[in-house]
Amino acid sequence: MEWFTAPEYWQGRLIFQRGLAVIYALAFLAAALQFRALLGERGMLPIPRYLARTPFRRSPSLFQLRYSDRFYAGIAWFGAVLAAAVALGLADLVPLWAAMALWFALWALYLSIVNVGQTWYSFGWESLLLEAGFLAIFLGNDTVAPPLLVLFAARWLLFRVEFGAGLIKMRGDRCWRDLTCLYYHHETQPMPGPLSWFFHHLPPPLHRVEVAANHVAQLIVPFGLFAPQPVASVAAVIIIVTQLWLVLSGNFAWLNWVTLLLATTAVSAYPVLPDAPAVAEPPGWFLGAVIAFVATVVVLSYWPVRNLLSARQAMNASFDPLHLVNTYGAFGSITRVRQEIVLEGTDATHLGPDTVWREYEFKGKPGDPKYLPRQWAPYHLRLDWLMWFAALSPAYARSWALPLVTRLLDNDPDTLRLLRHCPFPGAPPNYVRARLYEYHFSTPAELFRERIWWRRTLIGEFLPPLSHPHLDRHRE
Template identity: 90%
Template sequence: MEWFTAPEYWQGRLIFQRGLAVIYALAFLAAALQFRALLGERGMLPIPRYLARTPFRRSPSLFHWHYSDRCYAVVAWSGVVLAVAVAFGAADLVPLWAGMALWFGLWVLYLSIVNVGQAWYAFGWESLLLEAGFLAIFLGNDTVAPPLLALFAARWLLFRVEFGAGLIKMRGDKCWRDLTCLYYHHETQPMPGPLSWFFHHLPRPLHRVEVAANHVAQLIVPFGLFAPQPVASVAAVIIIVTQLWLVISGNFAWLNWVTLLLATTAISYYPVLPDAPPVAEPPLWFVGAVLAFTAMVLALSYLPVRNLLSPRQAMNASFEPLHLVNTYGAFGSITRTRREIVLAGTSDEHLTAGTVWREYEFKGKPGDPRRWPRQWAPYHLRLDWLMWFAALSPAYARSWALPLVVRLLDNDPDTLRLLRHCPFPDAPPRHLRALLYEYHFSTPTQLFRERIWWRRTLIGEFLPPLTREHLHRHRR
């Protein structure tokens, strides 16, 4: 069936599927290590409470049949094991139907987590991983050549990711149109990386070139994905290069990694790499499954396309609870100044002007001005990201801010494991407060003389000093 398969993309499928399995493994690992404090039975946003008010049809999940923290742990760690096995080639060592079943199992397990994740999972890259993961089912394994229709579905997904992001920028903040957004973005992005300070201090004309190149990569280059070779390969390589640029300039979980993995499926590697090994003709049931999948993608693309064409384009939206075909976009607006919430506690029984407050340190978000930002992506620190949103507006933290304070006042071990440093290792604090600061990257002189990465200025109080007794009265 020459019309159905494209053996010259065998290497692209291999890279995409193995890489996507690694991302799955990291996503499940983050779920396993962070869920108790965030979503567990005694977490900040407990899953049982969510399940009690949300029907299955709105959030399909295995947990509707049964939930316990042990059950969640089994799902998350099973996902880790299964994803690692697929990353090492398990799906290529079994019959076609079994390889597809392994990919389907990964998708079901992660969908079950995302659909009960509430605010902690309200990120576009969750839908992207699920959509790419469902697509991987229909790319087959080493027993058949890659189906051409599934490869074009991958390009269609990549197109929506890139073109959607480009459109939301042009329709959003004017700094994208006057090429000045990167005067601020490297400093104000949700979680700067180890090189963000250096990117921020690049000459401003180079920042303008960066923005212009971004517009080309997101608004023009994606159309080349549907052109004949070698144009499609060139377009894919340009997207990969721009995504790697984003990887080294900040921490965006696995958004950039899944995007560049999708781009590998559009590259024809022959004759640079050896051609695909001999494979059998695809079975008719597989041809039918791929045709049905393609028809489903076309039908479900209507709402994402309408959203792309709308002047009121929404970012990162799913139009059905299975996250099969979604719309994407990022950073339609850019903040000009960085605000950070700094949590601190004290063991003093009574507060005075001389009370010493000791600060908590998060793993990824800025805190101590002397601490060099770290590289965390593609791993996802969910609490750190939500703290960035909360600093923009307290409304983002309305559902989980006080539960977080309660757990810190109790020295809850699951919550403390989400942090880099707790200043009260032996006994919980008596009072806890949150202050709001404005952060700016230090100047080169300050960095090399004072060894500080950030300068910060107090704005005011985010939460007043609170005690367990005060919060208990508030809950009553």
């Protein structure tokens, strides 16, 4: 059955599936460690409240059957353990049907989390992980050679990720067309990494080269994925290199890593890995399942293709509640100035000009100018990311800003675990406020002289000083 299988891609399948299982494990780990403050029964956006107004058909999830914080934690931790086992090779030690069941379980469990995650799970890489995870079900395991049709489905997904991102840039901000967007992007991206300061200070001509190379990688190279070898492998390697460049320059959760892993399936040979093991002919039921899956992808691709061709292209949209075939694209517009929300508290009982306010520090988002940004991706800090969006517009925080303040006024342990530093370890503050600052990377001279990575200027008030009586009146 030579038309159906492609043994020469066994190594690419191995890298893709093992790597994707690692991403699954990190996604489940993040869900387990962060959900109580964000989504739990006493969280900022409680899942039970969401389920009460959302039917199953709009948001299929195991939690539609029942919800408790203990059940959610059990699902998240079980998913993390199962994904770790698959990453270590469990799916290659069991029969084909069992391997497919393992991958289906990972997809179904994470879908259940995403579909009740509300604002905290509104990122394009959630759909990307689910779509790639569903595709992994039909790639098989060591008992069969990789199905050629599914490998092409993986390339089609990779094409949509890259080409969609390229199109939305060319249709969006003018700075992408005049090659100047990276004058700003490294500084204003949602969560800079430890090397972002250095990328920002590259000479302007190199920034223009970065943008031009990005356009080539996203608008031209993806077409090479469908060319004969070795052209497809060359295209995939170019995409892998550009994704690693993005990994070094910022924190974008697992977006770059899943994109990179998809590209590994288009490379036909990895000299450092062993050759493919001897395999049997794929069973007829597997052939039928693969054909049905690919037919579904073809049918559901109508909406992403229509979106790609539209002058009003939407970015990161899912067209069905199962997230099977989605559309992708990010950073159609670039912010020129970075604004950050800084949360502060005080234990003073009366406020005045001499009141001492102390800052809360987040793990990922910029705060203290002397603190070097850390590398968090592919792990995802959900509150930190939403704080960046809230600084762009208070509308992004309308549903969770006051619940966050309430939990800080209570010194809620689950919420404080989301932070790097709480200035009130003993007793909770009496007041919490939020101020808006403009942030810029320091110059090399400022870094050398003052040991600061950022310099910031106060813009004004984001939230006035709030205490429990203020919040109680607001709720009334």
